[in-house]
Amino acid sequence: MLGGIRIIDFSRVLAGPYCTAMLADLGADVIKVEPPQGDDQRMMGVIRDGESVNFALINRGKKSVCLDLKDPDALDAARKLVATADVVIENFRPGVAARLGIGYDDLRALKPDLVYCSISGFGQKGPLSRRPSYDVIAQAMSGLMSITGAADGPPMLVGDSVADVSAGIFAAFGISTALFHRARTGEGRYLDVAMLDSLIAMMPTALSRYQGQGVAPMRHGNRHALTEPFGTYAARDGHFIVAVANNQLFARLAEAIGRADWATDPRFSSVQSRTANRAEIAAALEAWAADRNVDEVVTTLLAAQVPSSPIWDVAEAVESEHCAQRGVFRPLAHDVFDTLRAPEQPVHFAGSPRGVLTRAPARGADTEAILRDLPGLNDTQRSRLNPGKTAGTPS
Known part of the structure; x- marks a missing residue:
């Protein structure tokens, strides 16, 4: 569905990588640009023999290039890579991408029809925009926690990272829409996706209650607020x-x-x-x-x-015959975890087979191959950007 679309992914941890995993499932060529030490997600969650299950699932189907964007040669390589791409995505705090030299204005000059997506906690503008944010903060400030939990108990987190995931989903939606617009007009687009906005957009019942009743809705535990049973x-x-x-x-x-x-x-x-x-x-x-x-x-x-x-608990849902027949999960080869099951993006497109998922990349696994084929880099630059390699060394 997205074959031929190249995405340069400067994002890390969850919201951005979740978005690009969905797009990779649909055939996009996703090149993950990581710092030399790798995405922080590589050491988060369940770790076995130095490998993260979280990273393996969320970064399926991608390639990895390691570049220190504070190095002028690495920044030059990243910018040349963007010139070959259709989409760029980043989830730094607002202002950081521009300081690194990979902001929208910098990259649009190289690729005028670029689709560029920024994901952040509070968006690129507004009085909260410069605040750091994690999923828990977006849940707390969106109102979601205030309506989650028992009526006589404290506000509660939802059981998974719904702010990150919702922002990733809306980003994938926005990128796909912008690509459709570009196909019709030739124009690129800048997309500003906020975790806070995304969660608020996912609370239609609470928003209706507040606007219809004039008071902030509160917790009702495991019962619906507006009907019974x-x-x-x-x-x-x-x-x-x-x-x-x-x-x-x-x-x-x-x-x-x-x-x-x-x-x-x-x-x-x-x-x-x-x-x-x-x-x-x-x-x-x-x-x-x-x-x-x-x-x-x-x-x-x-x-x-x-x-x-x-x-159902998580195990019952994952192991259910219904999920098996629906093809919710696809096998994902992995050296440490044997075969994982990854939840492929959930939309079934009639007439298009479900994809064959490929494993998440090792840190920097594709640096040499991608830089070797990147026009405009000289052998000295390629050698510097490939630790342990020398110019002309075959892969």
């Missing part, structure tokens, strides 16, 4: 999910749990009235489920066409 409920051996969002589904639920009278009870006649009487509904539902196992509860409710499910 909708969320997590207890059975004999664990918890299950019910999602009832209209009158028809509520009537089916009521009959399934032996409360057919609810369907005509004015206290439960609308989403709003059910929310006002949520405690009674939840108590009756959990009383019905108290002497039933989760599997029995879910089977009964699904037979009545009421949306319901168990709560």
